[in-house]
Amino acid sequence: MAPIMTLPRCTRFRFTAPLVVFVLAAVGLGSVLAAAPPAAPAAPAAKASAKGKTSEPRGTVPFEMLATNHMVVRTKINGKGPFDLIFDVGAPITLLTNKASLESGTIKADAPRSFLFAIRGESEVKRLEMGNMTAKDVPVIVLDHPLLKAMGEMLNRPLDGIIGYTFFARYRTTIDYQAKTMTFEAVDAPVRNLMKDLPDRLAGPRVARHRMLAPGALWGLNVGEPVDGLDSPGIPILSVLADSPAARAGLKPGDILTTLDGRWTSSIDDAYAAAVGIAPGRDTAVVVLRDGKELTVTVRPVAGL
């Protein structure tokens, strides 16, 4: 797949103090880490397949559950390894320890190092092999994360890094905890570079961004704010215009709108946001409460504004 973004070389430093805080903080691994779990024997993870000499746009990757309930994947990086990486959908970046980065040739030994957490900044893994797939040109942050180290020590096995958002933003990912496998299928989607965006954001003005919620079709509904705060199942329908798609579907003023197109409508904004993506002519399921009973109707909104 084509490189989605060009990354600055690993020698570049853009880390401001809050950014370091963020990188460490955002990669949380949960805090039950305080619990030293029973030291699990260093069981071999699923063996990396010998296949994968060619770049596969899709693949299946077995994973192992650690005693700490983290998913770990055995990988080869640039043909070296194995390296055990934690697969973390909650991590906004992919990171690799200094040791693994050096051994895999991801960074050179003379790359400058910050005193703080031995950060060496951004780099790129040329080939990441796991299961029967190979990912190419994966952006990583080289950093010794203290939690990863602590966890490795508790489990009595080294952990070499964390696979995060910048990796799986490139794939349609399926995680099956029962089968203990993940499958990946490459998709063409933009991958955001947090390391670039975040410093800009931190330095930027403290003004709220604005977003218009423009429905894609005409429904004939006017809705109000919820009346019971967090206990509200939805929002009241204030009026239904005569002769409109909403009226034809049987919606009535006083109905409590709870779901529109599978999205909760807990506020006026929610209802508009749900209507944004719905084109004229599309049959849409709408759930309301009428006299305390749940009622699902189908509305077909029309072209209009």
Place this chain on the structure above:
Amino acid sequence: MNRRLSRLGLLLALAALAPAPDANRDRHVGASYQVPYRLTDTNHFLVRVRLNGKGPFNFLVDTGAPALYVATETARKVGLEPAKDTFWTPLDRLDFEGGATLTDLKARVEDPFQLVGMNALGLPGASIDGILGFTVLARFRLELDPTRDRMTWTRLDYEPRDPPVPDRRPGDGPPPELQAMNLLGPVAKFAAALMGKQPEEELHPRGFLGLELGEEAEGGIRIDRVLPETPAAKAGVQAGDQLVRLLDRDVKSVKAALGTVDEIRPGDQVPLTVRRGSETRELTLTAGEGF
């Protein structure tokens, strides 16, 4: 050694206390749910949940977290009293946007440092009220497709085990690494005090006119219907009129018309031009509320 034994004791005690398998579970196995999500500015996936019927709240989908975390503020809002004697607080019901429901769960009421720090700086662009970790996520096969606005969650016949409870003797703190990490929350709060918090994104519903649009013809769009008592009706627009200009721009297609009014808000003055027979009329509408 002592430490390990006491831990084993705790684990056994916990296992004995574990509730019977959820009787409703089998009913849901195999069911598939389309779960709307949003990707925050910090590259975190958020889904919305209700706790014991109250909400909604934004929870982080995090395979890197071992359990279900409810932030203390969130717990307070829904009246979830943190357990005093045990590590876990029972949660009767967890509903997910998209239709999935789990019952009889164990949650940890706590403020993981990553939430404290990010929320303090306002970085995600939305508040994060808790974390969905392994004990919740593992009950589903999760499909994440970055090109779609929903995940697909399919209920598995799988009951994940709880992670071990921290074995803290009185006076024992968490490991030094974790204590250091826990400082990050206050550090971020301090930074926020200096730098200011990034405000959340502000949303604005578009204004409403009340026009049903039909075929595109003769450099305009036929108005098929004017809904009664809407701004369009009040301004005198009639069914059969040909809409040719909107907000001082020519509109030749429905798509162009929708794009033109994208930014109008309720109360805005909206000039439009219609052709009625051989006549051309300039009208001004005051946008209303609705969609």
